Amino acid sequence: MLGLMQNQPLLISSLIDFADRFHSDTEIVSRRVEGDIHRYTFKECVPRARQVANALDKANLGVGSRVGTLAWNGYRHLELYFGVSGSGRVLHTINPRLIPEQVAWIINHAGDEVLCFDMTFLPIIKAIASHCPGVKLWVAMCDADALPNDTGINQLVSYEAWIGSERSEYPWPMLDEQAAACLCYTSGTTGNPKGVLYSHRSTLLHAYGACLPDSLNMSARDTVLPVVPMFHVNAWGIPYISALTGCKLVFPGAALDGKSVYDLIEAEKVTLAAGVPTVWQMLLGHMEQNNLRFSELKRTVIGGSACPPAMIRAFKETYGVTVLHAWGMTEMSPLGTVCTLKKRHESLSADEQLAINCKQGRPVFGVDMKIVDEEGNTLPHDGKAQGELLVKGPWIVQTYFRGEGGDPLVDGWFPTGDVATIDPEGYLQITDRSKDVIKSGGEWISSIEVENIAMAHAAVAMAACIAMPHPKWDERPLLVVVKKPGAEVTRDALLAFFEGKISKWQVPDDVVFVDAIPLGATGKMQKMKLREELSDYKLPTA
Numbered sequence: 001m002l003g004l005m006q007n008q009p010l011l012i013s014s015l016i017d018f019a020d021r022f023h024s025d026t027e028i029v030s031r032r033v034e035g036d037i038h039r040y041t042f043k044e045c046v047p048r049a050r051q052v053a054n055a056l057d058k059a060n061l062g063v064g065s066r067v068g069t070l071a072w073n074g075y076r077h078l079e080l081y082f083g084v085s086g087s088g089r090v091l092h093t094i095n096p097r098l099i100p101e102q103v104a105w106i107i108n109h110a111g112d113e114v115l116c117f118d119m120t121f122l123p124i125i126k127a128i129a130s131h132c133p134g135v136k137l138w139v140a141m142c143d144a145d146a147l148p149n150d151t152g153i154n155q156l157v158s159y160e161a162w163i164g165s166e167r168s169e170y171p172w173p174m175l176d177e178q179a180a181a182c183l184c185y186t187s188g189t190t191g192n193p194k195g196v197l198y199s200h201r202s203t204l205l206h207a208y209g210a211c212l213p214d215s216l217n218m219s220a221r222d223t224v225l226p227v228v229p230m231f232h233v234n235a236w237g238i239p240y241i242s243a244l245t246g247c248k249l250v251f252p253g254a255a256l257d258g259k260s261v262y263d264l265i266e267a268e269k270v271t272l273a274a275g276v277p278t279v280w281q282m283l284l285g286h287m288e289q290n291n292l293r294f295s296e297l298k299r300t301v302i303g304g305s306a307c308p309p310a311m312i313r314a315f316k317e318t319y320g321v322t323v324l325h326a327w328g329m330t331e332m333s334p335l336g337t338v339c340t341l342k343k344r345h346e347s348l349s350a351d352e353q354l355a356i357n358c359k360q361g362r363p364v365f366g367v368d369m370k371i372v373d374e375e376g377n378t379l380p381h382d383g384k385a386q387g388e389l390l391v392k393g394p395w396i397v398q399t400y401f402r403g404e405g406g407d408p409l410v411d412g413w414f415p416t417g418d419v420a421t422i423d424p425e426g427y428l429q430i431t432d433r434s435k436d437v438i439k440s441g442g443e444w445i446s447s448i449e450v451e452n453i454a455m456a457h458a459a460v461a462m463a464a465c466i467a468m469p470h471p472k473w474d475e476r477p478l479l480v481v482v483k484k485p486g487a488e489v490t491r492d493a494l495l496a497f498f499e500g501k502i503s504k505w506q507v508p509d510d511v512v513f514v515d516a517i518p519l520g521a522t523g524k525m526q527k528m529k530l531r532e533e534l535s536d537y538k539l540p541t542a
């Protein structure tokens with residue numbers, strides 16, 4: 001017997017309509033690439049999203065056609081989020097930090113027909129336009145009079161001219177909720193990037209799950225600053241969550257340095273921010289140097305790579321901000337787990353609470369997870385057994401776009417490539433990426449654990465722990481460190497700092513000081529590149 005409830009598909013257009021009708025006064029504030037602050041509400045945003053949809057009709061883009069974006073977080077990008085997907089096309093966000101050849105490869109692989117870009121990225125577009133024959137329209141996200149006329153790019157219009165003459169009414173089509181809505185490519189640290197094609201249904205279910213109180217906990221009382229980019233995994237779904245909950249949005253544009261982010265947080269009274277650890281490193285550095293405090297910020301979501309405990313402590317004890325440590329990946333839309341405490345944890349000491357906060361947290365309903373050993377046997381959730389982490393759920397990838405890489409699933413589960421423990425209460429702790437784990441004499445050393453300890457040293461700005469070949473132990477850990485400006489610490493002092501914090505055999509064999517650790521397109525340490533850079537290095541014990 002079927003239930004007798006209305007069968008309404010979960011569509012991004014219903015989010016837009018909802019925002020229009022019930023959150024029309026929600027503010028959207030953007031620091032523009034032009035340098036000024038732009039401010040409007042959903043009342044102005046939604047009609048412009050409808051103009052985008054009309055402009056795409058005029059360009060003869062069929063349902064399912066891809067529209068690429070190469071853009072910072074800002075209001076025009078938001079209009080494209082809604083106008084493109086709402087009208088049945090697929091929004092393909094592209095990471096501008098990739099090298100131009102990769103950007104062109106992704107545009108061609110995705111089959112983008114229209115490409116919208118911020119003026120910051122005009123040099124990239126100039127370099128690749130002739131290599132992207134499928135793109136029939138290039139849209140510069142600027143005013144008509146800001147468009148230079150000597151770009152050499154055919155079929156180039158300004159965004160404002162493109163949508164300006166269109167009607168602001170649009171009948172959103174009734175799509176299948178399984179229809180594709182957005183496309184995002186993984187960073188492709190190994191091999192070519194692979195496309196993850198989100199559906200309307202997966203996007204809406206993810207937004208519902210991600211705004212729950214024990215997830216990102218976003219409401220109409222929040223002012224949210226997504227420093228996480230809209231060009232990678234939809235800024236963790238925050239644009240959709242804003243339409244769903246009515247939280248105010250503050251977009252930082254291209255200015256992601258500590259001062260700019262701090263000034264925006266204070267000026268707009270941001271209550272919740274979201275970003276990767278490297279961004280918060282810059283913010284905390286600026287605040288420490290200038291002895292600054294937050295007036296309204298209460299929570300910050302940190303994910304994308306492991307958040308060092310020293311950062312969680314600094315946010316809590318110095319600045320009164322609770323870190324929500326979150327884990328996920330492109331293939332998971334991205335949210336998998338978020339760390340919040342349970343009622344019974346409130347009576348624990350500050351240090352005991354911190355130990356829990358340093359874990360990546362419990363799964364959001366909709367994400368199932370398990371850990372397995374090398375033979376694929378399920379391991380216990382005892383907080384000790386560590387194994388490869390597998391996940392499944394309605395917002396987790398089934399296959400990649402155009403079948404790239406074959407069938408990724410193992411018995412219906414997606415292997416994340418992460419190594420983790422899960423404790424009896426369901427708290428996940430990522431110990432490593434399987435390719436970064438250090439295998440010393442048959443035992444595993446968690447590079448994240450070693451880095452976390454190093455990061456707690458007052459002189460350390462950034463630390464990476466990588467495996468180095470060793471004749472006796474196969475691999476041994478090497479610690480690579482960037483010192484804080486003006487700070488001093490010796491190799492021996494740093495190694496002594498590990499005493500009593502981990503077993504002796506887990507302490508790195510050596511420390512190398514460098515000026516910078518290479519970061520990838522999503523702000524993560526590129527350990528593969530670091531290993532290449534240090535290929536001539538030999539451990540003293542080897």
Ligand code: ADP
Pocket residue numbers: 185186187188189233302303304305306307325326327328329330331360416417418430432433522
């Ligand atoms: P990529 O495009 O490189 O796959 P993703 O943004 O999809 O990048 O990153 C996913 C990976 O990032 C995860 O598999 C995990 O290794 C790492 N990661 C994300 N969040 C965390 C976290 N809180 N702690 C540790 N690792 C994390």
